[in-house]
Amino acid sequence: MTGNTLSGLLDEGDVAGLQRWLGEHPPHEIADELARADPVRAVLMFRLLDKDSALTVFEELDPGAQQNVLSGLRGKAFGDVVEGMDPDDRARLLGEAPAKFARRVLDGLSPRSRAMTAALLGYPEGSVGRYMSPRTVAIRGHLTAARALDVVRARGEEAETVYTLPVIDDHRRFLGTLELRDLVLSAPERPVTELADTKTPRVKATDDAEAAARLMQEANLLALPVVDSEDRVLGLLTIDDAVEVIEAADTEDVARQAAAAPLSGHYMSASVVQLARSRAVWLLLLIVAATFTVNVLQFFEATLEQVTTLALFIPLLVGTGGNAGAQAATAAVRALAVGEVRTRDLPRVAWRESRVGLVLGLMLAVVALGVGTLLVDFPIAVTVALSIVLVCCWAATIGATMPLVAKRVGIDPAVISAPLVTTIVDATGLIIYFLIARAVLAL
Amino acid sequence: MTGNTLSGLLDEGDVAGLQRWLGEHPPHEIADELARADPVRAVLMFRLLDKDSALTVFEELDPGAQQNVLSGLRGKAFGDVVEGMDPDDRARLLGEAPAKFARRVLDGLSPRSRAMTAALLGYPEGSVGRYMSPRTVAIRGHLTAARALDVVRARGEEAETVYTLPVIDDHRRFLGTLELRDLVLSAPERPVTELADTKTPRVKATDDAEAAARLMQEANLLALPVVDSEDRVLGLLTIDDAVEVIEAADTEDVARQAAAAPLSGHYMSASVVQLARSRAVWLLLLIVAATFTVNVLQFFEATLEQVTTLALFIPLLVGTGGNAGAQAATAAVRALAVGEVRTRDLPRVAWRESRVGLVLGLMLAVVALGVGTLLVDFPIAVTVALSIVLVCCWAATIGATMPLVAKRVGIDPAVISAPLVTTIVDATGLIIYFLIARAVLAL
Numbered sequence: 101m102t103g104n105t106l107s108g109l110l111d112e113g114d115v116a117g118l119q120r121w122l123g124e125h126p127p128h129e130i131a132d133e134l135a136r137a138d139p140v141r142a143v144l145m146f147r148l149l150d151k152d153s154a155l156t157v158f159e160e161l162d163p164g165a166q167q168n169v170l171s172g173l174r175g176k177a178f179g180d181v182v183e184g185m186d187p188d189d190r191a192r193l194l195g196e197a198p199a200k201f202a203r204r205v206l207d208g209l210s211p212r213s214r215a216m217t218a219a220l221l222g223y224p225e226g227s228v229g230r231y232m233s234p235r236t237v238a239i240r241g242h243l244t245a246a247r248a249l250d251v252v253r254a255r256g257e258e259a260e261t262v263y264t265l266p267v268i269d270d271h272r273r274f275l276g277t278l279e280l281r282d283l284v285l286s287a288p289e290r291p292v293t294e295l296a297d298t299k300t301p302r303v304k305a306t307d308d309a310e311a312a313a314r315l316m317q318e319a320n321l322l323a324l325p326v327v328d329s330e331d332r333v334l335g336l337l338t339i340d341d342a343v344e345v346i347e348a349a350d351t352e353d354v355a356r357q358a359a360a361a362p363l364s365g366h367y368m369s370a371s372v373v374q375l376a377r378s379r380a381v382w383l384l385l386l387i388v389a390a391t392f393t394v395n396v397l398q399f400f401e402a403t404l405e406q407v408t409t410l411a412l413f414i415p416l417l418v419g420t421g422g423n424a425g426a427q428a429a430t431a432a433v434r435a436l437a438v439g440e441v442r443t444r445d446l447p448r449v450a451w452r453e454s455r456v457g458l459v460l461g462l463m464l465a466v467v468a469l470g471v472g473t474l475l476v477d478f479p480i481a482v483t484v485a486l487s488i489v490l491v492c493c494w495a496a497t498i499g500a501t502m503p504l505v506a507k508r509v510g511i512d513p514a515v516i517s518a519p520l521v522t523t524i525v526d527a528t529g530l531i532i533y534f535l536i537a538r539a540v541l542a543l
Numbered sequence: 544m545t546g547n548t549l550s551g552l553l554d555e556g557d558v559a560g561l562q563r564w565l566g567e568h569p570p571h572e573i574a575d576e577l578a579r580a581d582p583v584r585a586v587l588m589f590r591l592l593d594k595d596s597a598l599t600v601f602e603e604l605d606p607g608a609q610q611n612v613l614s615g616l617r618g619k620a621f622g623d624v625v626e627g628m629d630p631d632d633r634a635r636l637l638g639e640a641p642a643k644f645a646r647r648v649l650d651g652l653s654p655r656s657r658a659m660t661a662a663l664l665g666y667p668e669g670s671v672g673r674y675m676s677p678r679t680v681a682i683r684g685h686l687t688a689a690r691a692l693d694v695v696r697a698r699g700e701e702a703e704t705v706y707t708l709p710v711i712d713d714h715r716r717f718l719g720t721l722e723l724r725d726l727v728l729s730a731p732e733r734p735v736t737e738l739a740d741t742k743t744p745r746v747k748a749t750d751d752a753e754a755a756a757r758l759m760q761e762a763n764l765l766a767l768p769v770v771d772s773e774d775r776v777l778g779l780l781t782i783d784d785a786v787e788v789i790e791a792a793d794t795e796d797v798a799r800q801a802a803a804a805p806l807s808g809h810y811m812s813a814s815v816v817q818l819a820r821s822r823a824v825w826l827l828l829l830i831v832a833a834t835f836t837v838n839v840l841q842f843f844e845a846t847l848e849q850v851t852t853l854a855l856f857i858p859l860l861v862g863t864g865g866n867a868g869a870q871a872a873t874a875a876v877r878a879l880a881v882g883e884v885r886t887r888d889l890p891r892v893a894w895r896e897s898r899v900g901l902v903l904g905l906m907l908a909v910v911a912l913g914v915g916t917l918l919v920d921f922p923i924a925v926t927v928a929l930s931i932v933l934v935c936c937w938a939a940t941i942g943a944t945m946p947l948v949a950k951r952v953g954i955d956p957a958v959i960s961a962p963l964v965t966t967i968v969d970a971t972g973l974i975i976y977f978l979i980a981r982a983v984l985a986l
Binding site for chain 2: 414
């Protein structure tokens with residue numbers, strides 16, 4: 101089995117086999133193998149690539165893996181790679197790297213590339229500026245289609261994309277965007293201003309990159325113009341970078357939703373310690389919060405000693421409440437992320453989720469009533485059933501509204517994770533359960 | 544507040560205000576408002592749009608909302624919209640619609656559009672064929688760049704995209720892809736075969752759409768050629784559709800991860816009953832599974848009556864185990880979804896996650912030992928601490944491996960939801976807890 105994989109061939113020291121494998125596979129598959137390998141093997145494999153494919157493969161790696169590979173390169177090999185990178189990719193690599201490494205990269209660059217990279221690094225982390233391509237072909241508004249096409253031919257080789265062309269005035273201010281398609285299909289003498297779309301949205305370089313990427317997705321754009329505070333065109337955010345931004349944001353949300361910190365690299369290349377570290381903080385916070393459930397149960401210990409059978413339904417009750425809360429929280433976080441819900445929808449969300457919780461609670465209460473009567477007795481069953489109705493209603497309401505509240509006060513809504521909601525619902529659910537038990541069982 | 548929104552203006556019957564609002568907002572924002580509105584309002588708003596923007600807005604809606612709007616249109620307005628849609632969008636709309644509605648749409652089409660749509664509908668749901676654009680400009684391999692550009696000029700108006708051009712032989716078989724950029728920048732006399740990329744991946748129309756979309760993302764492609772079983776070019780999967788496929792798949796995964804069925808439409812336009820229905824099945828299954836925790840506790844009821852204080856730590860213990868399991872399951876599901884983990888990694892994943900669980904368990908055990916000693920007594924604290932180590936280790940291992948096992952046997956790994964893992968860990972965790980309690984407390 102290992103003989104078919106790159107690292108299997110590496111284990112066997114089969115250089116000819118390795119080179120054959122590398123020649124037969126597309127860059128993104130090679131990049132995937134590199135990302136899964138440990139740093140030493142990754143560098144060994146990378147060195148076997150010819151110069152052209154080396155750069156293509158390198159561009160497909162995420163910044164963590166890029167750093168691993170670069171750390172193992174010296175001299176010209178190092179210089180060729182860093183100089184060949186797109187300025188935005190380079191800025192992203194440096195943004196995450198330690199200062200010493202960043203210095204080495206910057207020293208290996210030509211003055212022009214260094215200036216371009218430094219400019220992008222001037223924008224805050226997570227902003228559009230870090231992801232935009234500064235190398236675009238801007239078209240003056242007074243040109244004809246034929247002249248504009250000449251400009252594309254003269255300067256297109258250098259640009260990252262020529263499919264969307266920003267149209268500018270004499271002061272480089274944004275007038276609209278021009279699609280290369282329209283330019284190619286148009287009559288040569290038509291003025292650019294007639295072909296340009298002046299309604300395309302644009303963003304500032306300091307704007308949030310995720311919001312810009314989602315906007316591109318909603319508006320089906322291949323590239324989004326990026327401007328400065330005086331509306332001068334700085335570059336374009338291209339769809340491949342936008343897709344990456346969205347995937348990274350989704351991966352982060354997914355991790356947060358399970359109460360873990362997002363991993364910076366590839367799952368398979370992360371060490372046990374890295375994985376444990378990404379999950380430890382939340383688990384610690386949650387176990388401390390869960391201590392409150394011990395306090396609640398201590399408070400009701402006398403009731404519990406009187407009727408030990410009440411304890412039998414604790415996991416079922418808190419589990420069900422937790423599940424209902426987790427469902428609601430996850431739905432709300434996702435709806436916020438994709439823009440279906442806004443913070444001002446809070447009252448509507450609370451009202452509908454409380455009814456959803458009620459409907460679900462009533463349905464589950466029927467099951468609990470049956471199970472409880474069958475396994476224990478009717479009064480206990482009634483206690484459990486009533487508790488489930490209230491707990492579900494409560495769980496769905498706070499599960500769905502907490503992410504909106506978090507967003508409104510400026511916290512990432514995804515930190516309202518399923519485990520966090522579950523833990524909160526556990527403690528409050530127990531209070532509801534024992535209060536109902538005391539009433540129903542007349543304790 | 545409502546005065547600023549489209550539905551606020553609608554409430555006030557302010558037609559002039561509505562038309563001003565529609566004129567000032569880009570299509571994707573108008574589409575978002577329509578998607579949030581109830582069907583009747585959505586149709587009212589849609590009718591106020593002029594013909595050109597109506598189609599653009601319509602294309603931005605998801606199939607559910609499109610159906611709502613179309614159901615409210617008659618005669619020519621209906622025909623214009625369905626005829627103006629891209630064939631792949633139309634196929635997607637019809638794929639989800641009831642038969643009667645689909646018939647009405649097909650009847651409103653020109654014979655050519657009807658044939659094209661029917662062809663796409665012949666592919667299975669979720670396959671590339673349902674999402675591809677059949678309207679592309681294919682270039683014969685023997686042409687020069689100048690001649691190829693003439694073909695683009697002659698036939699480009701009709702095509703959905705001209706940035707990626709499939710290159711074909713005389714039998715329409717796939718030879719490679721040509722970027723419009725290279726065509727425009729190239730010397731006119733160069734042959735197309737020299738400019739084409741013959742290594743671009745391609746997919747079959749019957750392949751899974753999500754896998755194809757992720758491939759595009761990894762390989763940074765704007766369009767992916769789609770072929771039939773004899774390698775003849777059928778169309779292109781474009782990046783905007785790929786992004787939609789990925790977003791829908793991620794939304795589905797997120798919902799599944801919280802043990803809910805994915806909603807087919809917009810969160811805010813879903814009714815309370817629809818929301819409840821999407822969550823009910825899993826909650827029912829899980830409460831039935833949770834009944835097992837009642838059985839476990841009944842089995843240990845004598846132990847519980849002897850030492851009621853054991854009950855105090857049940858929520859903390861099962862909660863912590865559930866959290867550790869949920870973290871591991873979520874990480875594994877996401878890593879599978881983005882292609883970082885494959886099913887054959889199962890042994891490696893199991894081995895590393897068991898160690899991650901051990902590390903986390905040891906850390907949490909220290910907290911539990913402190914809390915337990917402080918609130919109750921040392922022997923109970925030792926019981927809880929030991930249980931936490933074992934439960935965390937077990938939870939992380941099965942949480943991470945279950946999604947891989949699911950995938951191997953052909954089940955969507957995302958159904959291994961955090962609540963499912965939690966429920967399984969609850970029951971097994973209780974068994975571990977009481978067995979340790981009997982040993983430590985010598986009961």
